[in-house]
Amino acid sequence: MSETHATVAPDTPVFPPGRYGRRREPGRRRPLLLALVVAVVLALLGLGAAKLYTQYGDPTYQGEMISYTGITDSRVVVDFRVTVPPGGSATCLLRARSHDGAEVGHVEATVSAEPGQRHVRSRQEVPTSARPFIGEVLRCRPAG
Template identity: 45%
Template structure:
């Protein structure tokens, strides 16, 4: 009796009849990998567009002079040096309620530092600059 690939490891008749291994479907593995790769790239592009570097990037440096009717904030806006911007500045109370909101014009400069006193309707505990964009005329 000659040994086949299926009986090379096991004694004949001991574990039942062994089948020859099926040929692998490499085209299917390649297809699934390609689809997964394309999907990964599309997701990465979408997330980069949504969360990647923005044209106007505000960042609060500090806030101080907190009183019952206002708060002073220093923030930086990174943008093209030639562009002017308008930023929303918002203050919140201890309960999370919005107690102050203003639109602040930012002068040209690659990193414009802005100091602004925001009037509030109640005592604020924090201030944020949630968004900046192209300067709007008033």
């Protein structure tokens, strides 16, 4: 028959004394402290990411379509505007598509802004392999 004490609950196991070491008391949980530490760490990581993006991130190179004219069987002339960092330059990909949506021509155009200016307006001819229906600016990126 096993030994039971009056102070021990009936469903609690009784271990032989000294055999398994000292049992720890359950610690107090501190969910508020844990949430505060997580919030501080996330805020610091966010600030670090914002600083690095500001320092090393790509500035915006935005190409805007103004018009397309001069459509013939072998070309289209695209007028476009590019927003670059002040005095910067960009390489833009222009393309021409036929009436059924197929690409019939593309060209890369490099444009440069005057010192202190952020916008460049340019006109570029896009040679095509068939009659184009539309000319467009696909994307602009830093020149180089």
